[in-house]
Amino acid sequence: MVDTLDRPETEQLSALDQPWVTLVWDDPVNLMSYVSWVFRSYFGFDRTEATGGREEMERHVEAMHGFGLWASMQKADA
Amino acid sequence: MSRFESAGAGGATARFAAGEVRILSDLARQLADLVENRTDHGSDPAIERLFPDGYRKNADDAAEFRRYTEGDLADGKVRNARTVLASLSGPTRRWRTHVTLDAAGVGSWLRTLTDLRLTLAARLGVERDGTVPSSSDAVTRAIYEWLGYLQETLVEAIDT
Numbered sequence: 253m254v255d256t257l258d259r260p261e262t263e264q265l266s267a268l269d270q271p272w273v274t275l276v277w278d279d280p281v282n283l284m285s286y287v288s289w290v291f292r293s294y295f296g297f298d299r300t301e302a303t304g305g306r307e308e309m310e311r312h313v314e315a316m317h318g319f320g321l322w323a324s325m326q327k328a329d330a
Numbered sequence: 331m332s333r334f335e336s337a338g339a340g341g342a343t344a345r346f347a348a349g350e351v352r353i354l355s356d357l358a359r360q361l362a363d364l365v366e367n368r369t370d371h372g373s374d375p376a377i378e379r380l381f382p383d384g385y386r387k388n389a390d391d392a393a394e395f396r397r398y399t400e401g402d403l404a405d406g407k408v409r410n411a412r413t414v415l416a417s418l419s420g421p422t423r424r425w426r427t428h429v430t431l432d433a434a435g436v437g438s439w440l441r442t443l444t445d446l447r448l449t450l451a452a453r454l455g456v457e458r459d460g461t462v463p464s465s466s467d468a469v470t471r472a473i474y475e476w477l478g479y480l481q482e483t484l485v486e487a488i489d490t
Contacts, residue, residue: 270427280460282444283452283478285485289440313384318406320444322379322388 254291273328289306289320331476333483340433341489344416345426353473355418357446360413364449365404376452380445407445413438436488440473445480450474466483 253277278285294315304312309325316323332350337343346354368377381403384395417429417439430437441457454466454474 280456280458281447283482283485283490285482286440286444289485289489308394310384310399313395314403317382317384317399317403318441320380320441320448322381322382323382326385326387 265284267305267313271328272304272306274309274316274323274325276323278315279322282321287321290316294319331479334480334487335483336487337430340436340488342436342439342484343428343430344431344483345428347426350419351427355415357473357477358411358414358418358442360433361442361445362408362415364410365407365445368404374452376449378447381450408442410438410442411445414442433462433488434485440484442480443477444486447477447481450477 306325313323313325331343334344340353342451350351364376366382368374370382379418381396381400383392385391413435417431417435418427420430421428444475447469450470450473454470455463456474457463462474
């Protein structure tokens with residue numbers, strides 16, 4: 253059977269000097285291979301950190317929703 | 331069962347049987363209808379998942395984000411579904427429909443397959459650990475699994 257992202261973890265894309273963070277939530281439906289492809293094709297790398305302020309995080313969240321990933325953003329210290 | 335193969339330059343190709351073309355076309359059409367005719371959020375778990383909150387801790391921020399992004403997001407989903415539909419009306423040889431996708435077409439297919447799986451998962455009541463309830467409709471379940479297989483072969487095709 254196909255692999256799904258079934259581990260209880262989130263991808264955290266953050267920057268130390270920025271107050272906002274984008275979270276891509278674990279979901280039981282999307283295939284791990286697809287999620288990997290999304291990160292590589294959109295961010296240019298697989299599962300590491302991105303930098304940016306609120307507007308940039310909003311763009312990331314919007315793009316992730318376009319890929320069908322479940323992403324949201326919040327203040328990094330929240 | 332048909333699968334995607336690499337066509338080079340980020341493209342992919344597959345040969346679908348008539349039954350597969352019919353199911354995929356029906357689903358793509360239904361997805362476009364579902365997105366276009368969506369009403370208020372909260373009444374359909376599929377719509378809720380296709381259009382998730384951008385902020386989970388602040389309802390005002392979430393509403394504003396939705397106001398700015400939902401239209402484009404919906405347009406994109408409909409456009410991708412229509413791209414899939416159009417690519418399924420290609421030439422038929424030896425009872426098979428040949429579908430050849432460039433990199434942009436692959437992007438549309440991957441997104442539409444995702445939206446379809448998310449929608450079917452909501453209908454099936456897929457649990458947090460990915461378990462599909464055995465009491466759910468067997469045909470829908472089989473289609474859900476098949477779309478996952480197809481998507482897996484498509485990611486593989488462009489990764490090699």
